[in-house]
Amino acid sequence: MKKSIKYAGIAAAALLTVAPIATPIASNVTTTVKAADNDSQGTIMAATTRYITSLSDNSSLAAANLPEVSDLPIATSGSVLDTKNTISMSYSNFSSHFGQVANPNYAGDTDVLTKPANDVKIVFTITNSKGTVVKNSTQLEAVDSLGKGYTINVLGYTYNNGTSTEAAYQAKDVVFTPTESAKAIKKANVTYSDSIRVDPSSATSAVKTSASxxxxxxxxxxxxxxxxxxxxPGVLxxxxxxxxKGSGTTYTKANFGADDATYYQRIVVTSVNNAQMTEFLTELGDVTTGYSITINGSTVKAADMIALSDNSFAVIRKVNVADAPxxxxxxxxxxxxxxxxxxxxVYTLKNDDNKxxxxxxxxxxxxxxxxxxxxxAAGEKQYRVATNEWINASDVTYKDSTNPGTGISNIQTLTGSHVVVLDTPGFVYPLYQQDGKTSSRYVAGGTSWVTDQTGTDANGVVYYRVSTTEWVMAGQGVNFK
Incomplete structure (x- = not known):
């Protein structure tokens, strides 16, 4: 599935065999360590100089067409390039990899390209989008993962004349900065409605359009x-x-049935006019480091993708046949x-239908x-006080139990025997904990409960303890005896 150029069999970057290359001069004048021995060598050096001079920025190139620096055959993972972090690459390989940023008149210069691959080497460094020099192949991969471009800092070139190595300095920076619309896709996020409702008896063709x-x-x-x-969106x-799996029983009728039913549908997503997306799907399928996809918030491995190919993938949608709520x-x-x-x-209760x-x-x-x-919509407000039963807000006052006050305090132990008698059989009375929160239990009207303590809250409301940790609030229908 890979379509990036690979240079199998190219050796790791060789260290320069001459004195270290000094900081490149600002001009484009070529300086040689040793004069040319013959016209052939001079011609090759002149051609290489023209080639380097012709390198030009191409930030308008689509990100999918920008050379991936992690493809450079320069070092094993994690190792340094050399003591000066320079890369020495044969002219032919450099031209093959970065030829799109050179003038075609020079990129095919036969005086250079006809020479043995290792005779002429372009010497350069790479800096990431923040200007930091890349020092190893792990950092090279990070440059690609960022998707923000990089700079080739060409220092010059070397040429082996058979007995010694010549070095020439020809400084040139080539900046790759893809435009916003051309940024490489390393991580994609897919969102969609994975469940839709359709009316009974509606046309099945409606859910097979892209607009659905x-x-x-x-x-x-x-x-x-x-x-x-x-x-x-495909078959149902x-x-x-x-x-x-893309196989099995399908629903083929022109209209959905009248009864409730559920069907499942593939939505195939195809990249037809987006080189970056095609590149992304290719790399995702190759399980290339740095490429990932999330679907509705969940990261999905390439092996778990549905119908993943170099330019497409699929997701599943549920189609529910049901009347609108x-x-x-x-x-x-x-x-x-x-x-x-x-x-x-007394206060009248309302049912769910407001009757x-x-x-x-x-x-x-x-x-x-x-x-x-x-x-x-009319502004009526009601509280639910029983299953399917409500009371108008105008008939009650509401107290929030999620933010209790100071709770029950000023607790007094009663002498003698006392009971709390609750009126109205069929009604229930809420119980409270000492911190003022309501309990999960109730006591029924028409019952009596032994009490041994009383207490009050911050508002002076009286409570009677009817169990070890629960209290009933004094009020109408609560009789202390």
Whole structure:
């Protein structure tokens, strides 16, 4: 699957056999250590000089076409290049790898290219996008992973005339800085709705169009949306495993049925006009270090991808056939608290449909645990105090149990025998812990409970202890005897 140029069999960078190359001079004048012995050598050096001079910046090249520096056959993993971090590469290999940044008139100079591969070597260093000189092959791979470009700092070249090595200095910096739209994709993020609802009896063709999917791919290197992709939602399988494997029973009718049913569908994503995405999928399939993909927030290994190829992959979508949910006009919120009814004798309850409950009501001055509140467009507000039963917010006061006050204090031990008698069979009374929070238990109306202690909260409300850790609040329907 790899399409990057590889130089199999090229030896690691050889150290220069002459004195170390000094800092390159600013001019483009060629200086040789030794005068040319003959016209052939002079011609080769002149051609190499022209070649280096002709190197030019090509930041407008698509990132997928930029040479990957990790492909350079220069060193084993983790080892230094040489004492000056320079790379010596044969002219022909350098031209093959970086030839796209040279003037074609010089890149094919036969005076150089016809010589043995190791006779002429270009000497250069590489700096990353932050200007740091790369020192080993691990750092070379990191340069590619960043996807922000790099600079080739050409110092000059050497030429072996058969008996000694000539060195010439020809300074040239070639900067690779891909534009935002051309940034290489190293890490891609795929998001899409993996479950959709369709109406019973609706046309199956509607879910087989690209417009039926909201799938999007973004490049984590800059966050830009990846363009040039085709989405192709395919056939409907009756099982998820069938969709994953691309085989099995399919639903082929023109319309969905009237009954509830669930189908599974592949969405094939194909790169048709995006060289960076094609390169990314190729490298992902090759399990190249630094390339990864997340789908709806989860990192997926190449081996677990569905139908992964050099230019495409697939995801699975669930298609649910069901009627649209009907809104009852209320907005619901969870809470944890207690509502206390007002001073009237009784208060009417409402059912889920906001109709009066005929056979139940709440007594005035009583407390009721609530775990949900709802409001409607008309501004009505109700608290749920029992399964399928609600009371109007205007009939109660609400106390939040998630943020209790000081709890029950000023505790007094009673002398003699005492009971708390609870009125109204069929009603329940919430219990409280000493910290002021409501307990998970209740006591029923029409029952009596032995109490041995009393206490008050910060508001002066009296409580009676009816178990080791639970208290009942004094109020209407709670009789101390």
């Amino acid at each position: 999917s909201d799938l999007k791919v973004t490049n984590n290197n800059g966050g830009a949306t990846v363009t040039g992709l085709n989405l192709n 399988y009756t099982t998820e495993n069938g969709a994953i 009907v809104s009852d006009g209320w907005t619901y919120s969870d809470l944890n608290g207690v509502v206390t009814t007002g001073s009237k004798d 009066d409950v005929a056979n139940r009501a709440l007594a005035g001055g009583t407390d009721w645990k609530t775990n949900s509140v709802r409001t409607n």
